[in-house]
Amino acid sequence: MSFLDLQDITLSFQENERLFSPIRKFNMSIKKGEFVCLLGRSGIGKTCILKAIGGFLPADKGKVLLEGKPVGTPSPEIMMVFQESHLYPWLTVEENIKFGLRLRQKDSVEIMGEVSPLLDITGLEMAAHKYPHELSGGMKQRTAIARALALNPRLLLLDEPFSALDVTIRAQLQDFIQDLWKKLQMTIVMVTHDIESAILTGSRCIVIGEGGSIMEDVKTTSDKLKDRYDPAFGKMVRRLEGALEL
Amino acid sequence: MKNNHKWQSAIVGSLSLLLLLVVWEVLGRQTGAPLASVLPPPSIFLSSIIENNFQVGLGSQSVTVDQAIISSLLRVFGGMMIAFFLALATGALLSLSKIASWATLPVLHLFAPIAPIAWVPLGIVVFGINNITAIFIVFMGVYFILTLATLAEIKRVPAEYLVLAQNMGATPLQQWTRVIFPAILPGVFTLLRINFVAAWMAVLVAEMVGLRDGIGAIIMMGRNLFNSELIMFGILLIGVCGALVDRVLRWIQHRFLWWAS
Numbered sequence: 001m002s003f004l005d006l007q008d009i010t011l012s013f014q015e016n017e018r019l020f021s022p023i024r025k026f027n028m029s030i031k032k033g034e035f036v037c038l039l040g041r042s043g044i045g046k047t048c049i050l051k052a053i054g055g056f057l058p059a060d061k062g063k064v065l066l067e068g069k070p071v072g073t074p075s076p077e078i079m080m081v082f083q084e085s086h087l088y089p090w091l092t093v094e095e096n097i098k099f100g101l102r103l104r105q106k107d108s109v110e111i112m113g114e115v116s117p118l119l120d121i122t123g124l125e126m127a128a129h130k131y132p133h134e135l136s137g138g139m140k141q142r143t144a145i146a147r148a149l150a151l152n153p154r155l156l157l158l159d160e161p162f163s164a165l166d167v168t169i170r171a172q173l174q175d176f177i178q179d180l181w182k183k184l185q186m187t188i189v190m191v192t193h194d195i196e197s198a199i200l201t202g203s204r205c206i207v208i209g210e211g212g213s214i215m216e217d218v219k220t221t222s223d224k225l226k227d228r229y230d231p232a233f234g235k236m237v238r239r240l241e242g243a244l245e246l
Numbered sequence: 247m248k249n250n251h252k253w254q255s256a257i258v259g260s261l262s263l264l265l266l267l268v269v270w271e272v273l274g275r276q277t278g279a280p281l282a283s284v285l286p287p288p289s290i291f292l293s294s295i296i297e298n299n300f301q302v303g304l305g306s307q308s309v310t311v312d313q314a315i316i317s318s319l320l321r322v323f324g325g326m327m328i329a330f331f332l333a334l335a336t337g338a339l340l341s342l343s344k345i346a347s348w349a350t351l352p353v354l355h356l357f358a359p360i361a362p363i364a365w366v367p368l369g370i371v372v373f374g375i376n377n378i379t380a381i382f383i384v385f386m387g388v389y390f391i392l393t394l395a396t397l398a399e400i401k402r403v404p405a406e407y408l409v410l411a412q413n414m415g416a417t418p419l420q421q422w423t424r425v426i427f428p429a430i431l432p433g434v435f436t437l438l439r440i441n442f443v444a445a446w447m448a449v450l451v452a453e454m455v456g457l458r459d460g461i462g463a464i465i466m467m468g469r470n471l472f473n474s475e476l477i478m479f480g481i482l483l484i485g486v487c488g489a490l491v492d493r494v495l496r497w498i499q500h501r502f503l504w505w506a507s
Contacts, residue, residue, distance in 0.1 A: 073412075074409070074412050074413045075415060076413065076414055076415045079413060080410075082406055086406040088407065088428070089505040090429075090505045103415050103416050151415070
């Protein structure tokens with residue numbers, strides 16, 4: 001049995017009083033511990049798929065199953081990190097990370113015991129008492145990821161986490177997410193339009209086409225694919241570009 | 247650089263105040279000039295107040311200056327605080343129901359532009375001449391504007407804040423207390439601060455037309471006693487207290503509700 005199953009899902013949403021139906025009868029299975037990158041052109045419906053997995057967008061038809069059980073409304077079991085970090089500006093880095101734990105009425109010693117390792121793993125100890133406006137884009141995203149991880153989710157969803165960042169910070173965050181995935185061995189689904197980021201960070205890349213058709217589905221675990229100067233990396237980039245019709 | 251500008255602006259601002267006092271002092275000291283009789287210089291009316299141990303008025307109507315200041319401030323803050331918390335509650339409740347907000351918005355828009363001073367006669371007729379009237383006037387002048395501001399601020403809360411809170415398992419009540427209220431407080435408080443001046447003026451008018459104490463009453467006492475020193479002292483007190491309260495409100499905003507400023 002797969003860890004995550006999307007069975008014949010059809011998705012639609014309303015924007016400016018117009019109805020959009022970007023995904024029709026989409027199927028996808030993900031194994032536990034995989035780091036899947038969803039690639040596709042803008043507006044193809046990648047984020048819709050991610051929202052459906054998280055329970056933010058109910059499917060018109062079909063099922064989203066997490067370990068065989070249907071996903072209902074959003075819950076801490078599946079945490080999502082958005083394109084913009086959306087940290088609460090009135091809370092410090094540490095308080096933002098503690099936010100979800102405080103909702104569960106845990107005592108402060110227990111909360112600190114869970115947050116301290118996260119501050120360490122995300123390299124945010126020195127910034128723990130800073131407010132979001134004092135952080136760089138990369139630190140904000142790391143805080144958002146730490147906030148999601150604090151609730152110990154079974155699945156982490158990342159919606160274009162690199163898009164609002166400059167090139168240097170983007171590279172650092174890619175490495176950070178890759179390290180995190182290796183250390184925590186968790187299942188991640190990331191939406192991106194950046195082919196190189198997808199190959200470098202993910203263990204599997206899926207290219208979504210018009211209507212939600214799968215244009216390409218490849219494993220990217222090979223060490224050669226983690227070196228952008230290796231010919232295999234360039235070949236994979238061209239293959240995915242072809243699938244994206246770039 | 248920013249610190250330099252802060253000091254420069256403080257120095258220039260203090261100098262301009264000092265210049266005003268000097269001009270006032272010079273004009274007031276010109277013996278024989280008609281202006282001098284109605285515009286006593288600060289050195290004269292301030293020393294006269296100090297000589298009287300900060301006591302103004304005659305007989306049973308006399309009050310100390312600190313009592314007058316406290317009375318006026320309590321009226322303004324009482325009315326503003328009641329209006330602030332009730333506006334937050336009303337705005338929150340209205341945002342939960344479209345039909346309730348459709349029904350209430352025209353009423354709010356009708357009452358919001360009415361200046362607090364306009365409520366003075368009605369307040370006196372309904373409640374008589376007492377503190378409740380003053381608090382009522384401030385409340386009516388601030389409540390409707392703040393309710394509209396609360397509604398607008400709630401609409402401006404980024405949807406993602408709530409989606410994330412929901413994702414982290416927040417109940418609807420927790421979403422209100424931990425996300426919506428902290429997000430809207432700075433905006434609503436800014437409007438409260440802006441409306442302080444109107445509320446302050448309304449209380450002073452109420453004190454001038456009926457209430458027996460407060461800073462407004464000092465000016466009326468001066469008029470009744472043909473005492474221009476008392477009138478000028480009252481005017482100066484209104485300005486100084488108003489400016490100080492605005493500073494305090496600004497400090498509260500920057501210290502505790504800084505994230506939207």
